[in-house]
Amino acid sequence: MTDIQTLIRAVDEADSSTHLLEAVQALAIAHTQAAIPSLIAALGYNNPGAAVAAVDGLIRLGEPSVLPLLEQLDGYNYGARAWAVRALAGIGDPRGLTILLHAAQNDFAMSVRRAATKGLGSIHWQKLEDDRIQSAQLQALEALLHVSQDHEWIVRYAAILSLQSLAIEGSKSRPDWLAQIQTRLDELAETDESLTIRARVRLAQQQIQNARV
């Protein structure tokens, strides 16, 4: 039996939440594609520590995790789905875009909206064909402008970070988007009730400005 199979069996046979956590952590650190099905399964064991370790492992493995995650998404229970969204957000593959757009705007849990919103700002757009990039980015922009009104400050915070990324990335090709983002940031700077949000807006304005010179 190879080492990786031993690690996979340890996950399958874990008889306590501590053992499961340790087994998933070991499997995640092994950094091998053979671990993907077991890491994905670990998202659904209702063990937050193990799920965090599995998400980290899947993000580190990156692109090869995306299709297996997407294929099984419909079969997930709510908890597993939330963890899968976090993994997709961290990987940043454009194939996860539809899931992230939906989760950022609609998910019940603010931590999932937060992760999906951050994910919308860190998508590897260059993996798309050239003629699809702009329409995909426009979808992200519209979603982020909407999410920047979320009632939870932390979700608005994530939206500002992602709007900043999009502004810097798209400022040359689409000056009209840049203007839209800046208008929204100006509004938040004036009206948001949270000092933290107003501060993060200020930082975003500075960083967008710095990127343009």
Add this chain to the structure above:
Amino acid sequence: MSDVSDSFNGEQLTPSQAIETLQSPDLGLRVYAAWWLGKFRVNQPGVVERLIHALEDEADRTPAGGYPLRRNAARALGKLGDRRAVPALIESLSCSDFYVREAAAQALEMLDDRRCIPVLIQLLKNEIPGTEPSPVRLDFPQPYDAILEALGTLGAVEAIPLAKSFLNHPVDRVQYSAARALYQLTADSRYGDRLVKALKGKDLQLRRSALADLGAIGYLPAADAIAQTLAENSLKLIALKGLLEHQFCDIPLPSLSDGAIKIMNLMDSLL
């Protein structure tokens, strides 16, 4: 208002219904209405008066003699921010029910009114007769953590020597509250560092506690340690938010200090 608990008998509760419900024949509903009025900060005329009145409630008693309505009324009064409640809340510091005293101390902290300091100190010395210990921890005569935190927030420098005696309290949570208060009262980094050390403790609940304390005092040197703590990112983000907002007491927006930028970079990484 999307939370399921915002609905009342399956329907949305309006502020005037909630006020009326404070006099419902159903005692459980009164407790719920008091909580609701605080949660949604209903500041309509009459609310504060009725909640103050509820601090003297005798109708609603637990089998152990507690006063559930008084507890929630005190909590709500803290959130409503109306200082007319201060004298009645100070009275409540002498209530036999441990949880009423705890809620009153927290409410007085939120109302930021120094008139309560002498009674808080008396309570911290356990010198108020008729105050019964925590029903779940009989070795816990007073809500020490809530009292210490209130004294810290209120700037009660006269309580410094007394607060120091709680740094070695057998309950870790109380030690942290003492350190938190002493940092606020002295700005001495030893007390902040003590809380930073607590972030490395073995018990998750205590690490969460220390995160909340550091956020409350806005201790900037804790920023990296907070980001590295083994706890939920959402709690670390809230603690860092506390640090960040504290920065702007000295240097207000739109300026961003290096410290503020550092904290936001850490927050970005935890989303």
